[in-house]
Amino acid sequence: DGGITQSPKYLFRKEGQNVTLSCEQNLNHDAMYWYRQDPGQGLRLIYYSQIVNDFQKGDIAEGYSVSREKKESFPLTVTSAQKNPTAFYLCASSIGRAENTEAFFGQGTRLTVV
Amino acid sequence: DQQVKQNSPSLSVQEGRISILNCDYTNSMFDYFLWYKKYPAEGPTFLISISSIKDKNEDGRFTVFLNKSAKHLSLHIVPSQPGDSAVYFCAASAYFGNQFYFGTGTSLTVIP
Numbered sequence: 001d002g003g004i005t006q007s008p009k010y011l012f013r014k015e016g017q018n019v020t021l022s023c024e025q026n027l028n029h030d031a032m033y034w035y036r037q038d039p040g041q042g043l044r045l046i047y048y049s050q051i052v053n054d055f056q057k058g059d060i061a062e063g064y065s066v067s068r069e070k071k072e073s074f075p076l077t078v079t080s081a082q083k084n085p086t087a088f089y090l091c092a093s094s095i096g097r098a099e100n101t102e103a104f105f106g107q108g109t110r111l112t113v114v
Numbered sequence: 115d116q117q118v119k120q121n122s123p124s125l126s127v128q129e130g131r132i133s134i135l136n137c138d139y140t141n142s143m144f145d146y147f148l149w150y151k152k153y154p155a156e157g158p159t160f161l162i163s164i165s166s167i168k169d170k171n172e173d174g175r176f177t178v179f180l181n182k183s184a185k186h187l188s189l190h191i192v193p194s195q196p197g198d199s200a201v202y203f204c205a206a207s208a209y210f211g212n213q214f215y216f217g218t219g220t221s222l223t224v225i226p
Contacts, residue, residue: 042218098207098214105157
């Protein structure tokens with residue numbers, strides 16, 4: 001049963017702590033993406049990766065870091081430098097470049113920083 | 115700078131009637147457009163797409179129309195059902211593009 005798995009679904013952290021969100025896909029997709037959703041702001045791109053060991057900053061990369069050591073995995077670390085980390089985070093993948101294809105999304109992780 | 119815009123944050127429609135969701139874009143390099151449906155606390159699910167070589171694509175109750183000269187696309191849902199109540203996102207990508215660009219979403223409520 002192919003798909004994208006994000007874990008955990010809900011995550012609570014204290015202010016000043018780094019936290020890592022997991023994203024795993026078994027679709028054999030080359031490209032993976034991290035988006036952030038805030039009320040009224042749609043989906044904003046944090047980072048994306050077209051191939052293993054390569055990734056690019058999106059529109060709101062400050063305060064975040066990623067790695068792509070395996071094709072299946074694209075974890076996102078929310079660092080203490082991120083000024084407003086409380087949000088709904090979505091991971092997605094596509095078969096290749098974002099042209100003439102669709103992105104498949106995971107179920108999301110709701111991060112709350114207290 | 116928002117390259118994909120959905121200017122209506124919300125829309126209410128009676129069950130059985132047509133729902134029309136609109137989307138505008140500014141980047142003339144976009145050549146592939148998608149609509150996603152999203153329920154609260156879940157990831158978006160792909161609904162329908164259209165390539166710039168077409169002006170219409172239909173899939174069951176869902177039809178997407180593309181007007182390239184106006185840089186405008188719309189999603190028609192006929193007939194609307196209560197289960198269609200969700201947030202709908204419009205998205206776009208460019209040839210040789212590396213990312214998808216999303217609008218801010220329109221919350222559709224279908225009233226039984």
